[in-house]
Amino acid sequence: MNERQHTLLAEIIRSYIKNAELVSSKALQGNLGISSATIRNEMVDLTDQGYLAQPHTSAGRQPTIKAYRYYLDKIMFPVEPNQDDKKKLEQIFYGRTSLEPETVLRQLAKELASLTNQAAVIGFSGHDVYYTGLSNLFYQPEFSHLDMIRSISSAIDQLDESMAQLYKTMTSDVQIKIGRDNPFGADCAVVCLAYPGKHHPQLVGLLGPLRMDYDYNVGTLQYVKKLFQ
Numbered sequence: 001m002n003e004r005q006h007t008l009l010a011e012i013i014r015s016y017i018k019n020a021e022l023v024s025s026k027a028l029q030g031n032l033g034i035s036s037a038t039i040r041n042e043m044v045d046l047t048d049q050g051y052l053a054q055p056h057t058s059a060g061r062q063p064t065i066k067a068y069r070y071y072l073d074k075i076m077f078p079v080e081p082n083q084d085d086k087k088k089l090e091q092i093f094y095g096r097t098s099l100e101p102e103t104v105l106r107q108l109a110k111e112l113a114s115l116t117n118q119a120a121v122i123g124f125s126g127h128d129v130y131y132t133g134l135s136n137l138f139y140q141p142e143f144s145h146l147d148m149i150r151s152i153s154s155a156i157d158q159l160d161e162s163m164a165q166l167y168k169t170m171t172s173d174v175q176i177k178i179g180r181d182n183p184f185g186a187d188c189a190v191v192c193l194a195y196p197g198k199h200h201p202q203l204v205g206l207l208g209p210l211r212m213d214y215d216y217n218v219g220t221l222q223y224v225k226k227l228f229q
Helices: 003-019 025-032 036-048 065-075 083-093 101-116 134-138 146-157 159-169 214-228
Strands: 119-125 128-132 175-178 188-195 202-209
Touching (some): 003 025, 083 214, 101 202, 119 134, 119 159, 134 146, 134 202, 159 188
Antiparallel strands (some): 119 202
16 A cells, blocks of 8 residues: 555545545545545555445445554554543542442443443453443444344343453453454444453453544543553
8 A cells, every 4th residue: 555545545534433424535635635536546446455345336435344454553543531531530530449349440431431432341250241331332323224233232142252252362452353353243343451350350341333433442441541550
């Protein structure tokens, strides 16, 4: 991939994440300073390389799993929460020594779901799971389709098994699982963080569509990691 295609793909993915609409060459022209014809040619090339998909003949394009993987490896730049959001997270940890760890984590899950507009899942162990914010998922455009509702409903039904699979691959860093690597299903993404618990590792995850704001979600969990230390 050449530099112009790299820049173009970044713009397409960010536009799609923000607007949930197929991206056309005309929509990108003002941002890149190159002609619509040049953008179209590059988009055709990116489609041939497997980074973009064109659901309809006359429509714009959307990123593929391959494009999201490229974004995560080459483009993504984690963004810390703003000061107001930091304060909301910090308040959960103030005086936490006087609270049961599970109480703190449940409060954290609710705040994370609110801040990120995703579902938040907490694994106290591989088979002791708490989740909140599912309504956030069903407000996402992707989940207006019946097949997506079935997919995420199946993932929730098998939440314990999915979390148990995550436990097997977790490290101390924030991780992102998409496509075949995601035990919750190939149609969604999970950003997750493991940290030492009193008796066993515990896990915090943000579950949402592939079209999630990875920059903010990763940056938010990285900030949560600091609060745990």
